[in-house]
Amino acid sequence: MARYGMALDYKNCINCKACEVACKEENGVLLGADKHRIWVGVGEIEGEYPLLSIVSNTFYPSQCQHCDEAPCQMVCPTNATYYGEQGQVRVDPEKCILCSYCMNACPYDARYVDDRTMTVDKCTFCTDTRLERGETTTACQNTCPTKVRIFGDLDDPQSEISELLRTREHFTLKANLGTKPKLFYLT
Amino acid sequence: MKVEVSRRKFLQGSVALAIAGGTSISVSNLLAKDKGKIEITTKTGTGEATFVPTLCEMCVNKCAAIARVENGVVTKLDPNPRFPKSKNMLCPRGNAGIQALYDPDRLKSPMIRDGKKGSGKFKKVTWDEAYSYIEEKMVKILDEEKDNRSSFLFCAGEGMAEHTFKQFYQAFGSANWLNHSSICLQTVVSGYGVTLGAYPQSDLENAEYVIMAGANRAEAIVTPDTMDMFKRTKGRGTKMICIDPRFTNTAAKADKWLAIKPGTDLAFVLALTYVTITEEIYNKKYVEDNFAGFDKYKQSIIENKYTPQWAEKITGIKATDIIKVAREFMAHAPKSVYYPGRRSTFAKNDFQLRRAMAIFQGLGGGIDCKGGLVFGSKIKLKGHEGLEPIYDRARSRGVDKKKNAVKGEAGYSDCAVVGGGGSWVSWRNRFLEKRMPYNVRGMFIYKHNPVLNMPNSAKTIEMLKKMELVVAIDTMPSDTVMYADVVLPECTYLERTDPVKTFGGVEPSIAQRNKVVEPMFESKPVMEIMQGLTNKISKSIFEITKKHDEEVQDLIKEDGEEAAYAEFDLTKPFHESQEKINEHAVHDHHGAAEELKKHGVYYPDMGKYYKQVSANVHQYYIESRKSYSVNGGKPKTKSGKVECYLANLSTKGVDPMPIWRDEYNFNVPKGKFRLLTGRHAQFTQSGTANNSVLRDLIFENYIWINKRIAKAKDIKFGDNIEVSSSAGKVTIKAYPTEKIAPDTVFFVHGFGQESEALSWAYKNGANDNAVIEDVTEPVYGAAAMHETNVEIRKV
Ligand code: SF4
Ligand code: SF4
Ligand code: SF4
Ligand code: SF4
Numbered sequence: 001m002a003r004y005g006m007a008l009d010y011k012n013c014i015n016c017k018a019c020e021v022a023c024k025e026e027n028g029v030l031l032g033a034d035k036h037r038i039w040v041g042v043g044e045i046e047g048e049y050p051l052l053s054i055v056s057n058t059f060y061p062s063q064c065q066h067c068d069e070a071p072c073q074m075v076c077p078t079n080a081t082y083y084g085e086q087g088q089v090r091v092d093p094e095k096c097i098l099c100s101y102c103m104n105a106c107p108y109d110a111r112y113v114d115d116r117t118m119t120v121d122k123c124t125f126c127t128d129t130r131l132e133r134g135e136t137t138t139a140c141q142n143t144c145p146t147k148v149r150i151f152g153d154l155d156d157p158q159s160e161i162s163e164l165l166r167t168r169e170h171f172t173l174k175a176n177l178g179t180k181p182k183l184f185y186l187t
Numbered sequence: 188m189k190v191e192v193s194r195r196k197f198l199q200g201s202v203a204l205a206i207a208g209g210t211s212i213s214v215s216n217l218l219a220k221d222k223g224k225i226e227i228t229t230k231t232g233t234g235e236a237t238f239v240p241t242l243c244e245m246c247v248n249k250c251a252a253i254a255r256v257e258n259g260v261v262t263k264l265d266p267n268p269r270f271p272k273s274k275n276m277l278c279p280r281g282n283a284g285i286q287a288l289y290d291p292d293r294l295k296s297p298m299i300r301d302g303k304k305g306s307g308k309f310k311k312v313t314w315d316e317a318y319s320y321i322e323e324k325m326v327k328i329l330d331e332e333k334d335n336r337s338s339f340l341f342c343a344g345e346g347m348a349e350h351t352f353k354q355f356y357q358a359f360g361s362a363n364w365l366n367h368s369s370i371c372l373q374t375v376v377s378g379y380g381v382t383l384g385a386y387p388q389s390d391l392e393n394a395e396y397v398i399m400a401g402a403n404r405a406e407a408i409v410t411p412d413t414m415d416m417f418k419r420t421k422g423r424g425t426k427m428i429c430i431d432p433r434f435t436n437t438a439a440k441a442d443k444w445l446a447i448k449p450g451t452d453l454a455f456v457l458a459l460t461y462v463t464i465t466e467e468i469y470n471k472k473y474v475e476d477n478f479a480g481f482d483k484y485k486q487s488i489i490e491n492k493y494t495p496q497w498a499e500k501i502t503g504i505k506a507t508d509i510i511k512v513a514r515e516f517m518a519h520a521p522k523s524v525y526y527p528g529r530r531s532t533f534a535k536n537d538f539q540l541r542r543a544m545a546i547f548q549g550l551g552g553g554i555d556c557k558g559g560l561v562f563g564s565k566i567k568l569k570g571h572e573g574l575e576p577i578y579d580r581a582r583s584r585g586v587d588k589k590k591n592a593v594k595g596e597a598g599y600s601d602c603a604v605v606g607g608g609g610s611w612v613s614w615r616n617r618f619l620e621k622r623m624p625y626n627v628r629g630m631f632i633y634k635h636n637p638v639l640n641m642p643n644s645a646k647t648i649e650m651l652k653k654m655e656l657v658v659a660i661d662t663m664p665s666d667t668v669m670y671a672d673v674v675l676p677e678c679t680y681l682e683r684t685d686p687v688k689t690f691g692g693v694e695p696s697i698a699q700r701n702k703v704v705e706p707m708f709e710s711k712p713v714m715e716i717m718q719g720l721t722n723k724i725s726k727s728i729f730e731i732t733k734k735h736d737e738e739v740q741d742l743i744k745e746d747g748e749e750a751a752y753a754e755f756d757l758t759k760p761f762h763e764s765q766e767k768i769n770e771h772a773v774h775d776h777h778g779a780a781e782e783l784k785k786h787g788v789y790y791p792d793m794g795k796y797y798k799q800v801s802a803n804v805h806q807y808y809i810e811s812r813k814s815y816s817v818n819g820g821k822p823k824t825k826s827g828k829v830e831c832y833l834a835n836l837s838t839k840g841v842d843p844m845p846i847w848r849d850e851y852n853f854n855v856p857k858g859k860f861r862l863l864t865g866r867h868a869q870f871t872q873s874g875t876a877n878n879s880v881l882r883d884l885i886f887e888n889y890i891w892i893n894k895r896i897a898k899a900k901d902i903k904f905g906d907n908i909e910v911s912s913s914a915g916k917v918t919i920k921a922y923p924t925e926k927i928a929p930d931t932v933f934f935v936h937g938f939g940q941e942s943e944a945l946s947w948a949y950k951n952g953a954n955d956n957a958v959i960e961d962v963t964e965p966v967y968g969a970a971a972m973h974e975t976n977v978e979i980r981k982v
Contacts, residue, residue, distance in 0.1 A: 009418075011420075011421050011423070012417055012418050014405035014406075014413070014417050014436055014437075014440060014868070015405070015436055015439075015868075016278055016279055016405070016406075016408065016868035016869070017279045017868065017869060017884055018276070018277060018278045018281070018282055018868075020279070020884070021279040021282035021283050021880055021881075021884070022277070022282045024228045024880065025228050025229075025231075025262075025263055025264070025282055025283075025880070026231050026263055027230055027231075028228050028229055028231075029228060030228075031228065031879060031880060032883065033883065033884070045434065045924070045925060045926060047925060048925055049434075049446065049893060049925045049926065049927060049928050049929070050445075050446030050503070050928070052434055052444070052925060054438070054439060054443075054444060057438075057439040058439070059436075059439065128233075129230065129233070130231075132233045133233050136802070137802060139263075139265075141802070141803070142265060142266060142275070143265070143266055143276060143277045143278075143281075143282060144276060145276040145278055145408065145410075145413055145414045145417075146413075146414055146417045146418050147276075147414075147418065147803040147804075150802055150803065151802070152802070160801055160802055
């Protein structure tokens with residue numbers, strides 16, 4: 001059985017937000033900037049014009065980390081948050097009671113409330129849309145002008161993502177928390 | 188490594204963090220209530236779907252897309268990986284094309300004005316009623332103007348169907364055609380055109396060193412440049428130097444950003460040239476073989492002492508940086524690119540700037556070669572027969588010739604050269620100032636929003652009010668449409684097949700926009716609108732020609748009326764369906780018509796070479812078949828040389844080679860600010876302002892004010908600021924930032940719609956062109972958009 005993860009060539013990101021729109025259109029995500037599964041983190045620039053720090057303006061594309069040790073799953077009282085068959089962290093809207101424990105527990109703040117169902121939602125790795133149709137890329141990966149993302153099976157040593165993680169240095173976010181994210185930032 | 192990635196922090200951190208050009212904070216949900224219901228995106232299904240290859244029209248790039256259609260509804264637009272130009276990507280606007288199709292504010296049926304001009308009051312009519320109305324007015328005007336066909340102006344925005352509309356203009360016989368060129372890329376295209384013989388592309392996939400000056404490819408997306416560039420910066424194959432008066436997203440992705448004073452790039456290039464020549468680091472062989480007038484130019488550069496120290500004072504860029512850039516550029520040449528740019532006319536000296544850039548590029552020999560500037564090749568299409576009758580009474584283009592102009596001076600009062608696309612601003616001003624050689628009383632506008640897209644909106648509105656007949660063909664009730672007398676609803680790009688197009692480049696191809704769904708409401712493709720309109724008017728306006736045109740009267744006597752009319756039959760270019768015309772256009776390429784319907788893209792041996800290399804990468808051509816070099820490394824000018832000195836320019840009052848003039852110096856009176864404008868990746872000018880998904884990303888534009896200045900003026904984030912110039916004033920919210928110089932302010936273009944029919948865009952943010960003054964550059968009369976100083980005041 002596959003174990004899905006994603007590698008991000010984050011230095012490619014130009015903060016264009018094509019991924020965000022593609023995600024919304026593919027997955028029927030509600031409009032509103034507080035209703036997104038995917039975002040680009042960027043800090044306020046440091047320095048005084050014209051002596052500005054370029055690195056302080058780095059773009060960090062991000063989304064749910066699909067943690068192997070997911071705090072959101074641990075705190076969920078109804079088991080609405082669960083691990084999918086390929087390691088995706090999923091939410092079952094039938095079981096979600098909107099206690100919002102998971103939203104507080106997630107160190108990456110990847111979760112939001114879908115006002116239609118009044119349940120918690122987040123990135124699904126396009127499991128119930130693209131993957132279910134047999135496609136092998138996510139919407140955010142596919143549309144990206146600079147091809148930031150590579151999605152694939154971490155357990156398959158032959159997969160492109162496994163090869164990349166073997167050959168290129170990378171880091172995960174907040175690694176010290178022991179959540180074992182499956183989003184890998186390539187340096 | 189400390190990384191700012193929390194989603195909540197991103198939201199709460201500060202609104203300012205999310206601002207690229209505008210802002211992307213969730214105020215939209217609050218405002219949605221009074222601004223119309225926010226549409227919900229449709230989740231794609233897992234059942235049956237059909238797929239139609241099309242081309243995006245959310246901006247000018249024409250990226251290839253595949254539309255997913257479920258039960259007749261377009262649920263997703265995916266990138267089409269087969270197109271070498273767009274390389275399997277769709278930008279945010281491309282993804283949001285669905286919302287353009289399903290925008291509830293779309294123009295749904297033909298309308299005739301039913302109130303004062305500009306009141307926005309229209310009555311719904313049938314297509315026939317609309318055509319009849321146009322016919323009646325047109326016959327009257329043409330008769331009164333004695334069949335001077337130039338008493339009608341035709342203008343169009345960029346688009347694949349622009350060609351179809353232009354055929355109507357040509358058959359109609361007017362000489363007054365205005366396109367978007369003079370408010371976009373006229374000076375860069377012609378600057379490179381006269382110097383290198385063509386407006387080249389840049390091989391950013393292979394360049395090792397790139398100077399990107401005044402071109403913001405991270406936010407003003409151009410394909411394939413945007414995709415090629417940013418995968419390779421930051422020590423990954425290319426070193427990119429960004430030169431810009433403000434810190435853009437391109438600056439953020441650059442290896443070095445050099446802040447420059449607005450409008451002084453020419454001094455920077457002249458100093459690069461000085462260093463290159465005096466240090467003798469240019470490609471001597473290339474210059475010897477391929478330059479014309481080099482000695483004169485060299486002499487001018489040295490005698491004028493365009494030293495790095497001289498340029499430092501003018502540009503604000505340190506002399507040591509200028510020396511370094513010149514040396515690095517030449518060290519990497521020919522695999523180095525001084526990026527030509529696209530929308531270009533920022534300052535009055537722009538034409539000379541582009542010439543100087545082209546010559547500097549040539550000094551490194553990076554012309555028509557891998558990693559440098561490339562001309563590429565193009566797959567030929569067969570032409571479609573148009574109609575260009577000669578109307579004896581039609582006057583030539585409405586220009587204002589200078590009386591008693593002497594040799595060595597511009598021959599026109601507002602420019603030196605009149606280009607095919609004309610100068611929009613000058614044309615409008617001549618019309619308003621009654622400097623036209625004859626009456627112009629009617630105009631046709633296709634996919635074009637002159638009220639918002641060119642400097643001094645107030646004057647454009649005045650012009651539209653003065654026109655007796657304004658016919659607007661558009662998909663949306665734009666600010667310009669509000670001033671129309673007749674509105675003809677075009678269908679969106681997803682509802683029509685457009686003229687097939689050939690795309691030149693290193694990897695040339697042909698691509699076609701195929702109809703995805705049937706036109707909604709009463710809307711139609713331009714082709715059908717032209718069919719209907721010409722069927723209605725052709726015979727009746729021929730009667731006017733018969734009445735006034737002696738040549739035609741003679742012709743009728745000789746050949747009979749039927750034969751004579753055949754030459755003037757306006758319906759002729761529109762007899763065939765677009766599909767048929769496209770099949771004919773690609774007839775010489777075996778199998779192309781089928782491929783274009785099936786895959787949207789065609790190029791020779793596509794079946795053999797096209798393949799997926801990895802999840803994100805596709806191969807189009809094999810290396811040996813790529814058109815890096817098509818002209819033996821030489822420029823494409825008639826002389827075959829890089830033209831440093833153009834004597835014929837001086838006869839028109841234009842400097843024959845690029846030099847600096849004192850009037851080019853950057854100067855802002857105390858208490859004022861230089862206003863800059865620009866683009867961002869989520870909007871295409873004013874055309875996408877009502878798109879619900881995009882508007883959700885950027886709700887309104889903000890004015891960038893240097894933080895220290897803002898502090899001194901007690902301006903805080905979100906404060907309302909009045910920005911004023913001699914052209915007008917606007918109110919806009921403040922964004923204090925260090926990304927801009929203390930003497931400069933900036934806000935993005937595309938906001939500030941006044942059309943109440945745009946429920947989401949109405950009065951969001953400010954319209955830059957309401958304050959940008961109508962300054963033009965002297966060569967073509969192109970609008971110089973960064974020459975306006977403004978005052979700002981907290982209100
Ligand atoms: S689409 Fe790609 S480049 Fe654009 S914001 Fe998303 S990750 Fe960044
Ligand atoms: S990122 Fe947050 S929501 Fe996603 S799996 Fe980890 S803890 Fe759960
Ligand atoms: S993987 Fe799918 S659901 Fe997750 S952010 Fe990307 S597009 Fe959205
Ligand atoms: S760049 Fe974006 S808007 Fe322009 S054609 Fe391509 S996908 Fe469409």
